Amino acid sequence: MNAPGPVVRPTILIVDDTPENLTLLTELLKLPYRVKAARNGEKALQIASSDEPPDLILLDVMMPGMSGFEVCRRLREQPGTRHIPVIFITSQGATDDEVRGLELGAVDYLTKPINPPTVLMRVDNQLRIKAANDFLRDQNEFLEQEVQRRTREVAAIQDVTILAMASLAETRDNETGNHIRRTQHYVSALAEHLQRHPRFAAELDEETRHLLFKSAPLHDIGKVGIPDHILLKPGRLTVEEFELMKTHTTLGLEALQTAEERLGMDVPFLRLAKQIAYGHHEKWDGSGYPQGLAGDAIPLAARLMAVADVYDALISRRVYKAGMPHEGAVEFIRSQRGMHFDPDVVDAFITLQDEFRGIAERFCDRDSDLAGRT
Incomplete structure (x- = not known):
């Protein structure tokens, strides 16, 4: 069993321009506490801001140069010194001065001539209060850090779950590769x-x-809910097969709604996920599916995904088609401005076309030709 370490005595900083007062207070406090002294405000601030700040400050009000009130104000302005308790000791006993000192953040106010037992009692009381406050502050800091850590963990688990769910859908269509990362x-x-x-x-x-x-x-x-003979068909779909394929929007919405209902709470990212899953095949002119929505009736999240999804589909090779060059995909999307796509979203895409090409290159499939790289 380890022996207990030495008890560290609290440090008191005495600030007074009168040598007799410094000597009197030092003699009074040096047995129970470690004592530091300063004869002016500038030195007091320097000691308080050092690597070994005091646990409490006894501060004279009337000093040449910087007054005790100004010292206290500056201590409260700095994060490193604002929690050090200050007790004013002064020959000024006016109520207004005491109120001013307390308003500046002092914890107590003593008048001269001092009463030694009173000084010792009040210093001890304030050190006990400071120790309790420091403990609570440390606990709150720890709890805040723990909450942040747990929040990061939950977010990471959420991200992994989302990608796992998305990858599950994509692995059933082995030609899509990094499609979900590119569109993201x-x-x-x-x-x-x-x-x-x-x-x-x-x-x-x-x-x-x-x-x-x-x-x-x-x-x-x-x-995930589309039969293999349609989802994995090595060629273009028939009209009937395409109608069945179109139901993946509704299936996606229903799956996400069911997940949200089982959670028993609204989840913001699922709200957007539902808009995207259900609406990314809607068209600006109302000719899309599943609802035939038009214009701003289509959720913005779905309008953004529409451009992202079509661009990636165009530049990607499939069994039944070659990938379109990047320039060709850009021109096709430009031609669908105001028809398939929101005009302002298309304008943004045109501006960002080089960034889109860069994303396609960064997440290019290992075993696939992305024509967008050419």
């Missing part, structure tokens, strides 16, 4: 650019942009 970054780039646009600024705050990035990978989660 496309949507993020569009949202960041459009946050400065008057139409979208209020909707695309920082939190929403973060949630869009988290929820975008779930846009095709409904593909």
Whole structure:
């Protein structure tokens, strides 16, 4: 068993310009406490801001140069010294002076001539209060750090779960590869650019942009419910097969709604995920599916994903088609401005086309040709 370490005595800083007062207080306090002394405000602030600050300060009010009131004000302004208790000791006994000192943050106010037992009692009381406050502050700091750590863990688990769910859908369609990662970054780039646009600024705050990035990978989660003979068909779908394929939007919405209902609470990123899963095949002119929504009736999250999803589909090779060159994909999306896509989102895409190309290159599939790289 380890022997207990030495008890560290609290340190008292005495600030007074009169040598007799410094000597009197030092003699009174040096047995129970460690004592430091300063004869002016500047020296007091220097000691208080050092690597070994005092536990309590006894501060004279009337001093040449910087007054005790000014010293106290400066102590309270600095994070490193604001929690050091200050007791004023002064020959000024006016009520107004005492009120001013307490308003500045002093914890007590003593008048001269001092009464030694009273000084010792009040110093001891304030040191006990400081020890309790320090303990609570340390506990609160620890709890805050623990909450932040747990929050990061929950966010990481959430991110992993989202990507696992999205990857589950994508692995059933082995040609899509890094499609979910590319579209996630496309949507993020569009949202960041459009946050400065008057139409979208209020909707695309920082939190929403973060949630869009988290929820975008779930846009095709409904593909889990599409039969293999359709999802994995090595060629174009028949009209009947395509109608069944279109139901992945509804299946995705239902899956996310069920998950949210089982949680028993509203989850912001699931709200956006539902908008994206259900609405990313809607078209600006109302000719899309599943609801045939038009214009601003289509949720913004779905409008962003529509551009991201189509661009990636165009530049990606499939069994039944070659990947389109980046320039061709850009021109196709430009041609669909105001028809398939929100005009302002298309304008943002045109501005960001080099960034889109860079994202496609960064997350290019190992075994696939992305024509967007050429």
